[in-house]
């Protein structure tokens with residue numbers, strides 16, 4: 001049973017676990033394994049190829065076949081040679097230069113969304129700004145027509161629940177149904193782009209012979225989930241942090257170039273991805289502890305990013321923090337491919353909103369997080385704009 005305070009503020013629980021041991025072995029959230037809350041241990045395991053990524057569902061389960069098949073072909077859950085091959089193909093599309101080329105598009109999209117809120121006194125930042133912005137951008141990159149992207153919201157929200165510790169049978173059944181719909185949608189779009197190529201990622205992927213059809217579909221679905229379920233949290237959490245720390249917000253307003261370091265601090269302080277998992281492929285010694293072959297390892301990125309051995313005063317938001325070697329985008333071979341894009345979206349969206357709504361403030365003191373253990377995700381962020 002998870003205490004209700006955990007959803008609001010999981011950090012005291014992480015601190016308590018780290019104080020017992022930064023590599024804690026036990027059964028938490030119904031999952032037995034090693035829980036990593038120490039920064040050094042988390043970074044070492046993420047960089048160690050003996051710890052392999054694996055699909056979240058048990059291999060033996062016969063249920064949720066379509067969901068399992070798609071996850072099997074996702075870059076995120078591949079290892080070694082297969083991972084290197086797929087990563088080099090998909091990685092070519094996600095360079096810092098590519099992200100930079102979207103700068104004008106991101107700025108215009110953010111301004112347009114705020115134009116629509118111009119006459120409004122209040123708004124929900126999550127559903128009316130951060131989510132549509134992230135959605136427009138990933139749809140544009142992939143080549144999903146603007147008017148067709150609305151159905152993705154429900155599908156990606158169902159899929160994120162299938163990879164979270166909180167997953168229930170009902171969530172898995174819904175996720176499986178969403179995968180069936182997403183697969184049908186992308187099969188159709190891929191076919192269209194094969195006969196009529198455009199300037200988009202799906203058209204470029206369609207010409208790659210090294211990608212199997214299943215890998216192609218899984219890449220589209222992974223990018224849609226990543227594009228819809230993570231950056232929205234960085235933008236919303238970032239704005240929430242700044243509104244909760246008015247002195248830091250004032251420092252940023254006085255010195256706009258600090259936005260880059262402010263975004264890094266928001267990534268550390270409220271890491272959008274809080275947890276990632278690995279399995280030991282052989283017996284491995286980490287920091288004097290023997291992790292046995294086949295054991296599960298849960299890396300709590302949000303806890304590692306608040307480790308006082310690395311970050312002085314870790315529970316203080318300091319937008320000038322330097323150095324800030326956070327692990328919000330992971331580390332090692334699976335380091336986030338969308339990091340440049342996500343950073344840029346936040347570096348543009350946050351200042352545009354602060355400029356257009358200089359009196360921006362919270363409209364409620366009762367702000368709820370979605371009940372997900374692996375993701376720090378606000379259910380909504382009601383604000384007063386004027």
Ligand code: HEM
Nearest residue numbers: 075076226230231234272273276329330334336337338342
């Ligand atoms: C603030 C936003 C984001 C955060 C915090 C984030 C976080 C992460 C993390 C922690 C991982 C590593 C997972 C692991 O090691 O198991 C990862 C991997 C990945 N991310 Fe992101 N991500 C974000 C945005 C994006 C975006 C916008 C995209 C693409 C449009 C993206 C695409 C990917 C992909 C494809 C991988 C898998 C890489 C691999 O397995 O080689 N991410 N992300």
